[in-house]
Amino acid sequence: MQLTGPLSINLGRSGGSNRYVNDTRSSAKGRGNTRVKAKEKTGKGKTSKKAAREAAPKVKQAEPRTARTNAGDEECVSVGGRLLRRWTLLTLAGLALVSVGLWQLYSWTTNSQYFAVKEVVVQGEMRLDAAYVAELAGIQEGGNSLAVNMQAVEARLAADPWIEKVTVTRELPDRFHINIVERMPSYWVSHDDQLWYADRFGSRIGPVNSENFTPYPVLMVEEGGEALKSVLADLQNMARNRELPFNLEQAAWVRLSAGSGVEVHFENKNLTLSLDPADLAGSAAGVEAVLGDLEDRGEGGRVRAVHVVRDRVYVSLDQEMDG
Structure with missing residues (x-):
C-alpha cells in the first residue's frame, strides 16, 4: 500500500528507512524553501518601505526656539537697562545743573542793587499821613523788592483801625504803590x-x-x-x-x-x-x-x-x- 502526501513511505524492506529519511528531508527542504521565499517576500516589502522613505523629500525638523528667544530677551533687557541707567544719570545731572542755575539766579536777584527799593508811593490818605502809612507797611528803602511779602504788608496795613481797604502793588524793579481807603468818621x-x-x-x-x-x-x-x-x-x-x-x-x-x-x-x-x-x-x-x-x-x-x-x-x- 502506498500513501501520497507530504511524506511518501515505502513498506519494502530494502532502504525503507533511508527513503523515509530522504523524503522527510525533501519535505523539510521544501518547507525550508517555502520559508525562504516567504522571507524573500517579506524582505522585499521591507525594502520597498525603506526605499519609499528614502525617496520621500526629507523635512528638516525645526529647532526649538525657546533657548534662542530667552537669549534674545536677555539681550534686550540688558540693552534696555543700560539705556535706562544712562537716561536716569542724564536726568539727575540735568536737574542738578538746573538747581545750581536757579540757586545762582536767586542769589543774584536777592543781592543785586538793581532790585533795591527806591520809592514807596501812598495814595488815598486823608486823615493819615503818607509817611506813617509807608512806615506801617514795613517796606524798607534799599531793601530787596523781590523779598517783600505782599500779603504781610497788606495785613499790617489792614490792621490799622483807620484803614478800611488796602491794595499793594509791586512795580519792578524798585517801586511799590499803596492805595488805601480810610474809614471816615461820622x-x-x-x-x-x-x-x-x-x-x-x-x-x-x-x-x-x-x-x-x-x-x-x-x-x-x-x-x-x-x-x-x-x-x-x-x-x-x-x-x-x-x-x-x-x-x-x-x-x-x-x-x-x-x-x-x-x-x-x-x-x-x-x-x-x-x-x-x-x-x-x-x-x-x-x-x-x-x-x-x-x-x-x-x-x-x-x-x-x-x-x-x-x-x-x-x-x-x-x-x-x-x-
Whole structure:
C-alpha cells in the first residue's frame, strides 16, 4: 500500500528507512524553501518601505526656539537697562545743573542793587499821613523788592483801625504803590470815659485827640437802641444826598432809643427832631412840612421838638415866648 502526501513511505524492506529519511528531508527542504521565499517576500516589502522613505523629500525638523528667544530677551533687557541707567544719570545731572542755575539766579536777584527799593508811593490818605502809612507797611528803602511779602504788608496795613481797604502793588524793579481807603468818621462815641471817632455804622475807629480833632455829633445808644444802629448808615446817606430838612453835621447829638426812635438835637436852636426808624424818608418829609408851615406863620423860632410817629406829627413849642 502506498500513501501520497507530504511524506511518501515505502513498506519494502530494502532502504525503507533511508527513503523515509530522504523524503522527510525533501519535505523539510521544501518547507525550508517555502520559508525562504516567504522571507524573500517579506524582505522585499521591507525594502520597498525603506526605499519609499528614502525617496520621500526629507523635512528638516525645526529647532526649538525657546533657548534662542530667552537669549534674545536677555539681550534686550540688558540693552534696555543700560539705556535706562544712562537716561536716569542724564536726568539727575540735568536737574542738578538746573538747581545750581536757579540757586545762582536767586542769589543774584536777592543781592543785586538793581532790585533795591527806591520809592514807596501812598495814595488815598486823608486823615493819615503818607509817611506813617509807608512806615506801617514795613517796606524798607534799599531793601530787596523781590523779598517783600505782599500779603504781610497788606495785613499790617489792614490792621490799622483807620484803614478800611488796602491794595499793594509791586512795580519792578524798585517801586511799590499803596492805595488805601480810610474809614471816615461820622460820630463821636463815649468809651472808657473817652471820646472816640465812630464810622457811619457807629463802630469805633480811634480815640479823639488834639492832633486829629474834628467835631462830630455825639452818638448815644440807650436801652433798646442797639437794634436801631442799622439805620445810622441810611441817615448818613440821606444827609449826603440832602434828603433831610437839616444839616446833620451841625447836630450836637444823635440818640437811639426804643421809645423815641432816632432823635437828632441841634444845640444852637435848642431843637430836637424825632424820626420814625421804620420810615426815615417819610418822617423827614413830615418834619420838613411842619417846620415850613411854622416858619410861614412866624412861629419857627418857638419850636423845641418835632416828634413823628407813623403818619402823625407832634410839635412842642416854647411857652415862654407866648405874648
